[in-house]
Amino acid sequence: LARAALTPAPAEHLPLLTEAADRAACAAGGYDERHFRIARDTVRLRCAGRELAAVLTDAVGHLEVGPTPRAALTVHVWAGGSPPWGGRPEIRRWSGDDGLSFMQSAEDWLEALDAGRGIGHLWLRSLGEAHHVRVAPLSPILAAWLPSRGVVHAHAGAVGRADGCVLLAAPSGRGKSTTALACADAGLGYLGDDTCLLAAEPAPTAYALYRLVQSLPGEGAPKQIRHMPAEALLREAPLRAIAIVEPTGRTETRTSTASAGEAVAAIAPSSMLRLPAPQEAVLRGLARIAASVECHRVLAGTDRAGLAAAVEALL
């Protein structure tokens, strides 16, 4: 991007990223365009080239829908070349009437959202370094944009059945994935192990986002990524309860009642501080959801079947 081409107005800056994406798409043989049902809206991804599209959409393939002329959000994705915006690690945010816009960049990637136009951008220096983008693509863009659609991008897992699900809350590395996978192995549907989408209206509902699961097979071992099988995936379900997961190291799992405030404290801070989300909207949304469902503490034991049974009993 040429310095001289930029003006101070936000609306003038982000279209230049679209131009950069267009040039990359031209060089890659055109855009590979796909549509996805993200919570209650259709999101269009325009990836510069098929290889990039295959990598980026792997985690959300279960949400793919047919083309629609009117997507609520369009995201341009391209890879290669030099950083389109400086390359120094930083985050910038700008709140307007249409929601939270942001631009965050580093040496190897850039993500941006123009909330007013409903346009996002993702640039990667190379596909090989895009581990986080493969497992949880577009997280910053979706976390910033979804609250404007009445949906919160929550740092939580969720499991259940079509008629009801349980949200799994815990800090990173403290049992969400273990619990979600134990429940999936026991036959419960999987909506997510680390991220899911939540809406308070018209009734508390959880939506799936990603189908790739990261796991650590053992101490010091590299992370493994695997697809959840299609038959285990649940796209959405009414939210019945929030479970605050606390591993105990004991064999058996016990549950006890928790307050809505404790549930919000377990979910909200990481949901609104990890990503460029509109923080007050996220806190308010999660508080409304927690106030309208049962909240529990799951003192998670090592017996996986017992853990799954304890979670299922909350449905």
Added chain:
Amino acid sequence: VRQESRFRSNSPPVIQETIDGETIMVNLDTGSYYWLDPLASYVCGSLEDGASTEEVVDELSRRFPAERQAVEREVRGLADRLVEEALLVSANGAERVERAPREFPALHAFEAPVFKTYTDMQELLLLDPVHDVGVEGWPEPR
């Protein structure tokens, strides 16, 4: 905290929500977050409304006359913590705001208000230097 100290919410950067009498507060500058039980929420909310610590002590002492000493110690201690954590800031000299009376939590006896601090998200903020920009626009590229 001196007698007759008055405060106001340090918002922004502090945001908060109260659910079923409990309050979650987040200091977006530090990444620290807090859980307040119903009595701590009541005390904090009263201070945010402009009541002085002395007025809050007096009110609670009327409700629990046998516990005045404990009430005074706990209310002043909580006010100190709220200021230390930059959740409240001094507003001495400000008028008390006329607001609808807060609902007092259902307590049969005085219990020390509970105020829990969590700092596990601070590291994230240190990793991600956030630069808010104003309505004038996006940052100039380098």
